[in-house]
Amino acid sequence: MLERTEALCRSGSFEIFLPAGELVHSPGLRQLIGAAAEPDAPGDHLDDLHWIPAEERALIAGFWRQAVPGESFDFHHRIVTASGQRRVVLHRGLLDAAVNGVSRGVALLQDVTERHEAEQRIQQLASQDEVTGLPNRASLLDQLDAALHAARWVDHGVWLMTIAVPRIAEVRAKMGFAAGDTLARDIGARLRRACAGGEVVARLDGGLYALFLESDTPGDASVPRERAQALLRCFDLPIRLGATDVYARGLIGIAGFPADGQSAEALLEGAQTARLDLAPGERVAFFRTEANARALREMEIESLLATAAERSELALAYQPKVDLANGRIRGAEALLRWHSPVLGTVSPAEFIPIAERCGLIGSLQDWVLQRACGQAAAWQRAGLPPLRLAINLPAVQLQRPDLAQHIGAALRAAEVSPAWLGVELNETAVMADVQHACAVLGQIRALGVEISLDGFGTGYSSLSHLRHLPIDVLKIDRSFVHDITSRVEDVSLTRAILSMAHGLRMQVLAEGVETEGQLSLLAANRCDAIQGHWFSAPVAPQAFEALVREGRRLPERFLTHVRRQRTLLLVDDEANILSALKRLLRRDGYSIVTAGNAAEALQRLAEHEVDVIVSDQRMPGMTGVELLRRAKDIHPDTVRMVLSGYTELQSIIDAVNEGAIYRFLTKPWDDAQLRAHVAEAFRHKEMADENRRLAGQVATANSDLAQINERLQALLAQQRERAELLAANAGHLRELVAALPTPVLGIDAEGAVAFANHDAEALLAPAGLLGRPIDAVLGRPLHGPGTGTDAHADTLPAVALGGRQWRLLCRGLDTRHRAQGQLLLLLPAAGDAAPPPPPPHS
Numbered sequence: 001m002l003e004r005t006e007a008l009c010r011s012g013s014f015e016i017f018l019p020a021g022e023l024v025h026s027p028g029l030r031q032l033i034g035a036a037a038e039p040d041a042p043g044d045h046l047d048d049l050h051w052i053p054a055e056e057r058a059l060i061a062g063f064w065r066q067a068v069p070g071e072s073f074d075f076h077h078r079i080v081t082a083s084g085q086r087r088v089v090l091h092r093g094l095l096d097a098a099v100n101g102v103s104r105g106v107a108l109l110q111d112v113t114e115r116h117e118a119e120q121r122i123q124q125l126a127s128q129d130e131v132t133g134l135p136n137r138a139s140l141l142d143q144l145d146a147a148l149h150a151a152r153w154v155d156h157g158v159w160l161m162t163i164a165v166p167r168i169a170e171v172r173a174k175m176g177f178a179a180g181d182t183l184a185r186d187i188g189a190r191l192r193r194a195c196a197g198g199e200v201v202a203r204l205d206g207g208l209y210a211l212f213l214e215s216d217t218p219g220d221a222s223v224p225r226e227r228a229q230a231l232l233r234c235f236d237l238p239i240r241l242g243a244t245d246v247y248a249r250g251l252i253g254i255a256g257f258p259a260d261g262q263s264a265e266a267l268l269e270g271a272q273t274a275r276l277d278l279a280p281g282e283r284v285a286f287f288r289t290e291a292n293a294r295a296l297r298e299m300e301i302e303s304l305l306a307t308a309a310e311r312s313e314l315a316l317a318y319q320p321k322v323d324l325a326n327g328r329i330r331g332a333e334a335l336l337r338w339h340s341p342v343l344g345t346v347s348p349a350e351f352i353p354i355a356e357r358c359g360l361i362g363s364l365q366d367w368v369l370q371r372a373c374g375q376a377a378a379w380q381r382a383g384l385p386p387l388r389l390a391i392n393l394p395a396v397q398l399q400r401p402d403l404a405q406h407i408g409a410a411l412r413a414a415e416v417s418p419a420w421l422g423v424e425l426n427e428t429a430v431m432a433d434v435q436h437a438c439a440v441l442g443q444i445r446a447l448g449v450e451i452s453l454d455g456f457g458t459g460y461s462s463l464s465h466l467r468h469l470p471i472d473v474l475k476i477d478r479s480f481v482h483d484i485t486s487r488v489e490d491v492s493l494t495r496a497i498l499s500m501a502h503g504l505r506m507q508v509l510a511e512g513v514e515t516e517g518q519l520s521l522l523a524a525n526r527c528d529a530i531q532g533h534w535f536s537a538p539v540a541p542q543a544f545e546a547l548v549r550e551g552r553r554l555p556e557r558f559l560t561h562v563r564r565q566r567t568l569l570l571v572d573d574e575a576n577i578l579s580a581l582k583r584l585l586r587r588d589g590y591s592i593v594t595a596g597n598a599a600e601a602l603q604r605l606a607e608h609e610v611d612v613i614v615s616d617q618r619m620p621g622m623t624g625v626e627l628l629r630r631a632k633d634i635h636p637d638t639v640r641m642v643l644s645g646y647t648e649l650q651s652i653i654d655a656v657n658e659g660a661i662y663r664f665l666t667k668p669w670d671d672a673q674l675r676a677h678v679a680e681a682f683r684h685k686e687m688a689d690e691n692r693r694l695a696g697q698v699a700t701a702n703s704d705l706a707q708i709n710e711r712l713q714a715l716l717a718q719q720r721e722r723a724e725l726l727a728a729n730a731g732h733l734r735e736l737v738a739a740l741p742t743p744v745l746g747i748d749a750e751g752a753v754a755f756a757n758h759d760a761e762a763l764l765a766p767a768g769l770l771g772r773p774i775d776a777v778l779g780r781p782l783h784g785p786g787t788g789t790d791a792h793a794d795t796l797p798a799v800a801l802g803g804r805q806w807r808l809l810c811r812g813l814d815t816r817h818r819a820q821g822q823l824l825l826l827l828p829a830a831g832d833a834a835p836p837p838p839p840p841h842s
Helices: 002-009 027-033 054-065 113-127 137-154 167-175 177-194 222-235 264-277 289-305 348-358 361-381 403-414 427-432 434-446 478-482 488-503 516-524 541-549 575-586 598-607 624-634 650-657 671-738 758-767 774-778
Strands: 011-018 022-025 073-080 086-095 103-111 157-164 200-205 208-215 239-241 244-246 251-257 284-286 314-323 329-340 344-346 388-393 421-426 450-456 473-476 507-511 529-531 567-571 591-595 612-616 639-644 663-666 744-748 753-756 795-801 804-815 818-828
Touching: 002 011, 002 027, 011 027, 011 054, 022 027, 027 073, 027 103, 054 073, 054 086, 086 113, 113 137, 137 157, 137 200, 137 208, 137 264, 157 222, 157 264, 167 177, 167 244, 177 200, 177 208, 177 222, 177 239, 208 222, 208 264, 222 251, 222 284, 251 264, 264 284, 264 289, 289 348, 314 361, 314 388, 314 541, 329 348, 329 361, 329 541, 344 348, 348 361, 361 388, 361 403, 361 421, 388 450, 403 421, 403 434, 421 427, 421 434, 427 434, 427 450, 434 450, 473 478, 473 488, 478 488, 478 507, 488 507, 488 671, 567 575, 567 598, 575 591, 575 671, 591 598, 598 612, 598 624, 612 624, 612 671, 624 639, 639 671, 663 671, 744 758, 744 774, 753 758
Parallel strands: 251 284, 329 388, 388 421, 421 450, 450 473, 473 507, 507 529, 567 591, 567 612, 612 639, 639 663
Antiparallel strands: 011 022, 011 103, 073 086, 086 103, 157 208, 157 251, 200 208, 239 244, 314 329, 314 529, 329 344, 744 753, 744 818, 795 804, 804 818
16 A cells, blocks of 8 residues: 555655664655665665765755654655656655664655746746746835835935836737747846846836836936936847847836835836826936826826716817808817816816727717717707718727718717718828728718818828828818918918818818908918807807807808809700790809800800800701810810700710710700709819819919928028037037136026036035035025125125135026026135145046
């Protein structure tokens, strides 16, 4: 039973007799160590166990010779098998009381190698990052906590930096997990090599690393700032991933002990929060209390916004869009508003970005779509004229493959016509994936929903892409409208956008119109519509309905132009046909001119400015096709249509192909279709007139843009030269002041030391200079009561520093009549020895 039990448990046993130290092996032990399996095989001696590593034999012997009879003991050690393999065993022993001077003991050895390795692996995973081998977050916090305890005793500062590398997540998403791990390991290795003595670097998670260092000057931020800049240089060189060079850009947040946190967790939270203060283009930010408060507010907004719709805290406000052709309200933009009982009224500029980051923007947009469709249906039932209610679609919504179906379902659920709805998309969101945007927007436009490109001019639109996008309206960003009355460049740029959009058969709406001057210039440049506070701020649904019902409109002087009455020429040799056509088309408000034959028609063309010609084909003397060919030669801007009841079509087809005829109509005609065709012809004519007018302005706009570009290039070159000159002068001046043979200090507007030359550092460096208040450095106030001087005096009372008396000369630094700080010179007082020369500087 013992033999079978030992084999099942991968264990062995032996008997020992003390004090002689003789061992008797069990079969299981002989199998465990790989010894001969004969039953009568000799045993070992306690002091010479060949299957125990030499360095551990004394440990085994010591345990048994010091064992207390009747008390069991256990410990771990290694064994060496006959094949040379080392295994870990759990050694349990029990020694009986001595009989006739001989003590008998029994030992059980169990192979626990796999368990021991698993425990070591668990311990390693608990303290190390598996990918990079760096300490993980738990290990970092333990080491940081120990460093903080030590810093409290010696009054040291501890700085913690968190280093975010977003590129790792991007590479993992685009190239796979293996590439992401390779990049993470390379960055970890670079950071480890960049560490100085006493610094600890760790990987917290994904693309987030951390490093902490100790400093003798807790309040001196220059030390961590210099280290942060040195660490960022680790990311300047590319990292090779396969056949691709990857540049990993790091962003660093810094928090310091004791100012920013008293515990390891608080310091880590502060360093994380510090990156929220990074301005565009910056890569290093220190923790500020305001950033922490902002982070807490964002978390509170996120929490409350998730249920705002359920608590009926959301509402829509409508800002009218006004047509500059007739001055009437043509629609509105539906703007989301949130009033929270806890936070009060929260600005969309604050909660919309948070909703986009935390993934709530989709549900908010669904609420806006349903509410806007419901409001449009209510106004449609109330008898209001058709109005386009535009909603904003965020970039994430554009990625929905069923976006068009989703909008169509909302329209059907509200039982409202698509003519009441419009969608606005940000320019950057559309240009991120132009092909996908074209497909999705084409489906939405096919529903009858108007498409607007919002914020045009602030993104990176490509004209080659823009002409293919199914866009109905370009919205000029308010940044161009704001200075349109004061900056010639903005006027020229706005005129160029208008010309380009009209050339692409798009309408243009200018948002952010707040002054009468802005409106006048937009109208003069034939903008199609405006939106802004000059006409109306965003208002509640009831107020918007009241504006529409009262017929509020722009004053006549702001309308783009008064259109000439549309003129239609009807040509037919049958008087009854002419009468019927005239009765049918008069209701559409046209100025109608008639002619009974081709010669008379040519005469009417000479007498009137005709827009559209509708001519019969079969007429004496000259067919309709021949007449329209003549009309094309003489009056090429007219839109020409032929009306015929005969089946001989070849000459008509030829005329259509050569451009002499715009459309072929048949007799007898359908009244509705004929009216629609004539209306379409007038629209075609007006668009062609507009294009011809704009063609003359395009050259002017291009010339304006070319001149602006030349001026900007010249100004940029001038500013670059000036900046280089100022930088050179500043460098020379700084070197000159640094070499002056007397201590010189620069003091900023807040009274802190901002500059010290070599002599000042030699005299005052033990007290710490940069960033310290000048009053603390001198040991008394520089100005004010007790000094006998005011802030504008040049000569101040003497002060004792470094065992000597020094006279102080102070001069204010003013730039354009604005105080920028002071320059302080320290001169040896009369009778005091001059200071020794400063030590050489490298």
